[in-house]
Amino acid sequence: MSSDGYLSDAATRHQVHVQRYAGGSLKRLAKFITKAIGTAKSRVSEGLSRYGTQRYEKQIQELQGDLSGVYGEMKQQAVLDLAEFGGYEAEFNMTLLGKVVKAVVQLNRPSIVQVAAAALADPFDLEVGKSRQRISINGALDQYGTKKSAEIISEIRMGSALGETSDQIARRLTSLGIQQRDQAQALVNTMTNHIATTARVEVLKENDDILKGMRRIATLDSRTTLFCMSIDQTVIPLDGPKPPYHWRCRTTLIPVLKDEFAREIPGSTRPSIGPDGVEQVSSKTSYSEWLARQPAAFQSDVLGPERYKLFSKGELSIDRFVDDDGKTLTLKQLREREPMAFERAGM
Numbered sequence: 156m157s158s159d160g161y162l163s164d165a166a167t168r169h170q171v172h173v174q175r176y177a178g179g180s181l182k183r184l185a186k187f188i189t190k191a192i193g194t195a196k197s198r199v200s201e202g203l204s205r206y207g208t209q210r211y212e213k214q215i216q217e218l219q220g221d222l223s224g225v226y227g228e229m230k231q232q233a234v235l236d237l238a239e240f241g242g243y244e245a246e247f248n249m250t251l252l253g254k255v256v257k258a259v260v261q262l263n264r265p266s267i268v269q270v271a272a273a274a275l276a277d278p279f280d281l282e283v284g285k286s287r288q289r290i291s292i293n294g295a296l297d298q299y300g301t302k303k304s305a306e307i308i309s310e311i312r313m314g315s316a317l318g319e320t321s322d323q324i325a326r327r328l329t330s331l332g333i334q335q336r337d338q339a340q341a342l343v344n345t346m347t348n349h350i351a352t353t354a355r356v357e358v359l360k361e362n363d364d365i366l367k368g369m370r371r372i373a374t375l376d377s378r379t380t381l382f383c384m385s386i387d388q389t390v391i392p393l394d395g396p397k398p399p400y401h402w403r404c405r406t407t408l409i410p411v412l413k414d415e416f417a418r419e420i421p422g423s424t425r426p427s428i429g430p431d432g433v434e435q436v437s438s439k440t441s442y443s444e445w446l447a448r449q450p451a452a453f454q455s456d457v458l459g460p461e462r463y464k465l466f467s468k469g470e471l472s473i474d475r476f477v478d479d480d481g482k483t484l485t486l487k488q489l490r491e492r493e494p495m496a497f498e499r500a501g502m
Contacts, residue, residue, distance in 0.1 A: 158255035158256075158412055158417040158418060159370065159409070159411065159412075159417075159438070159439075160437075160438040160439065161254070161255055161438075162251070162255055162370075162409040162410060163370070163372055163409055163425055163439075164425060164438050165251055165254075166251075166372055166407050166408070166409045167372060167374075167407070167425045167438075169247065169251075169407075170351075170372075170374070170405060170407045173347060173348065173351045173407075174344065174347075174405065176347060177343050177344045177347040177348075180236050180237075180240075180343050180347060181336075181339060181340050181343045183232060183236065184229055184232060184233055184339055184343060185336050185339065187225055187226065187228055187229035187232070188229070188332060188336055188339060189332065190225050191222050191225040191226060191303065191304070191307065191332075191335075192307070192328050192329070192331065192332040194218070194221050194222065194225060195218060195222070195307045195311065195328050196325045196328055198214065198217075198218045198221075199311060199324050199325060199328075200321050200325070202321075203311075203315060203321075206312075206315040206316050211315070215308060215311070215312070218308065218311075219304060219308060222303075222304040222307060222308075223304060226299070226300030226301075226303060226304060227300065229296070229300065230293070230296040230297065230300060233292075233296055233343075233346070234275065234292070234293070234296070237274070237275060237292065237346060237347070237350050238271045238272075238274075238275060239271075240347065240350055240351075241270055241274040241275065241350045241353070241354050242267045242268070242270065242271045244270075244274075244350060244351050244354035244355065245265065245267050245270035245271070245354045245357065245358055246267065248354060248355045248358040248359075249262065249264055249358055252358065252359075252362065252410060255412060255417060255418065256365060256412065256416050256418065257416055257417070257418045258418075260365060260416055262361075262362055263361040265357055265360075265361045269357070270353075270354050270357045270358065271354070273353060273357050274349070274350045274353035274354050274357070275291075275292055275293070275350075276291065277291075277349075277353050278290055278291040278294070279291075279292075279345070279349045279399055280396065280400075281345070281399060281400065281401050281402060281404075282382065282400060282401045282481060282483075283401070283402070285482065292346050292349065292350075295345075295346065296342075299338075299339070299342055303335050303338075306331055306335070307328065310324070310327045310328055310331050311324055311327075311328075313327070314327055341402045341403050342402075344402075344403050344405075345399050345402050345403060345404065348398055348399045348404055348405060348406075348407075349398075349399055352397050352398045352399070352408060353397070355407075355408055355410075356369070356393065356397055356408065359393055359410050360393055363393055365412060365416040366393065366410050366411060366412060366413065367390065367411040367412065368390045368391055368392050368393060368395070368411050369390065369391055369392075369393060369395065369397075369408040369409065369410060369411060370388060370389070370390050370408065370409050370410075370411050371386045371387065371388070371389050371390075371391065371398070371406055371407075371408055372387065372388070372406065372407050372408065372409060372425070373386065373387035373405075373406045373442050374405045374406070375425065375427030375428065375429075375436070375440075375442060375445050376427065376428035376429075377453070377456060377457050379405070379442065379457075380400075380401060380404075380483070381458075381462075381473065381476045381477055381483045382400055382401070382477050382482075382483060383400065383401075383404065383405075383406045383442075384442040384443065384446070384476075385442075385443075385473045385474035385476065385477050386474075386481075387406075387441050387442035387443070388439070388441040390411055396481075400481060425437075425438045425440065427440075427445055430449065430450055430452070430453045442473065443472060443473045443474075446458075446466075446473070447466075451463075451467065454466065454467060458476075461486055461502065462476060462486075464500050464502060465493075465496055465497070465500050465502070468499070468500050470493075470496040470497075470499055470500045471489075471493060471496050475489075475492075475493065475496075476489065
């Protein structure tokens with residue numbers, strides 16, 4: 156088996172650990188969400204003045220200051236965690252690369268501090284609905300804190316305007332806290348994958364003389380987006396667009412070595428999660444190949460009934476479901492682009 160297979164196997168398994176790390180990070184950051192909600196509840200229980208009065212507005216402003224402080228602490232903790240994680244990822248990727256190159260190759264080792272700094276500074280470029288969002292980790296954390304503070308204040312104002320009791324407003328805040336934790340999970344998962352990916356790319360750039368590029372590896376399960384399905388196993392240059400490609404993206408990258416520097420390694424596999432549970436498939440299997448072997452009901456659930464019909468009849472491959480910029484095409488757009496495929500499929 157080539158070094159590609161070994162790298163795909165190792166990177167896929169490591170991505171599971173990256174996601175587990177994100178879970179632990181979420182638990183640490185969730186404490187600040189709990190603190191923010193608790194601070195708001197405490198202010199409400201102490202008593203609010205009549206809605207709309209100057210005294211009421213002063214109380215709200217004081218609470219806004221408190222919330223800004225709590226979410227500011229959350230940002231500081233997140234940045235510290237991610238910087239440490241970036242350093243760890245740099246070390247991991249140096250070790251991983253060292254296992255697949257021939258012994259005569261001397262690898263260049265980037266500064267761990269520089270890798271961590273680059274990972275924090277480099278913005279991610281995400282598909283969000285029909286548009287794109289380019290934002291740094293600091294910016295994303297600031298945006299989260301500002302929005303969540305505003306949501307808390309909004310719930311209190313709404314409850315106050317409706318004449319609700321302190322207990323009723325507190326229940327509003329409890330529900331909001333659950334929502335904020337779920338939203339924080341998307342943020343943490345995305346930031347963690349961004350750090351892991353950026354650290355890997357920084358290591359690879361230091362050793363670009365032995366590389367052809369990077370191969371994109373998607374997760375083989377039903378939660379993978381159409382875009383990530385379509386790019387699985389594709390090779391891009393070292394300066395190409397890297398994951399995350401959207402919120403909660405789990406796609407990763409592996410280096411593609413030039414033939415003269417790669418060494419042969421025993422056969423390897425990559426995990427997949429289908430309707431029958433976890434199974435191991437060849438590391439060379441693409442998402443499209445894997446999906447084609449799954450039951451019809453699973454394919455339909457993943458793609459939707461109309462895309463499934465086009466895919467199962469062999470009229471369109473998965474990569475045709477997205478445009479050149481990686482945006483998922485609506486069925487109307489798809490029909491306009493591929494009218495013959497719809498006709499042949501009897502749609």
